[in-house]
Amino acid sequence: MGADAAAEFDEFYRGTVHRVVHLVYATTGDLSLAQECAQEAYARAWTQWRSVSAMRDPLAWVRTVARRLAVSQWRHHRARDRAYARHGAASAVPAPTPDRVAVLEALGRLSEPVREALALHYLADLSVEQVADETGSPVGTVKARLRRGRHQLGALLSPEDGGALPDPQEVDRG
Template sequence: MVQGSDFEEFYQNTRHRLVTMLYALNGNLADAQDAAQEAYARAWQRWSKVSGYDDPEAWVRTVARRIQVNRWRKLRNGLTAYRRHGPQPAVDPPSENTTALVTALRQLPTGQREAIVLHHLLDLPVAAVATQLGVPANTVKARLARGRRTLAHLVGAELTEESTHA
């Protein structure tokens, strides 16, 4: 029997029991199906080893149960943090200037937009932008200059001589 069809047969013969068990344990069918799916995906990745176990289904059940427990733990820890720190403070809506800038940035070619965001919003030096984008520093400088000119036109601002140099 081919390995893929062997796994498919295993899956077909065990999936209902696994999902039923997980559903009975946590009371949420969608979570049970998600945990089962992830457990079967892990079993598939290791099928050459898992299929040799005395009880591969027990391995999948254990993995699925651990996945469920880890999800509960994350939810519980998130709830604990929420209770401890309270809700995030309300965030003001973006200003008109921010909205105009984001709208203008979206109209730039990707390379220019990346260079401008990394250099001006993250304050990365040109060399670091070049390294991150995998391009020469002069390419970054050219993208910055073109991007600034286009942005100035799009937002109706005048460029100063200082802002045209990288």
């Protein structure tokens, strides 16, 4: 879109956004929802500005989109509330154990390809062949990454050497 269309949209936005937010706020009673829905409506208007600006009343289009988004959110929240009433809220998630924290920190120090191979193989329970297919890597490369990852995790999690491992930038990315 050209600079003229951008300037036209900017003027339209600045001149009308407060009215749309206030309308949705008045209908929902939720200011953050009103702001979110108005922003989304204007974003959609911008992507279709050629056709929206040619309408008899572009503001009516934006108001309608914002109100529909708010109703959709309201329905979503209402369905969630009904599910909570029926099944109860989700149980509290326990704090991570020190072991879990240590493993996650160690995984974060591995190169991305090695970490991805370990996660797909051990956490997603994929075979070596499936990991190779999903990552677009040869089977031999996946095997090497798994072997390297096991070795590096062992070094990081070993209490004897304090988890000394070279900087991930220095580790072979293969």
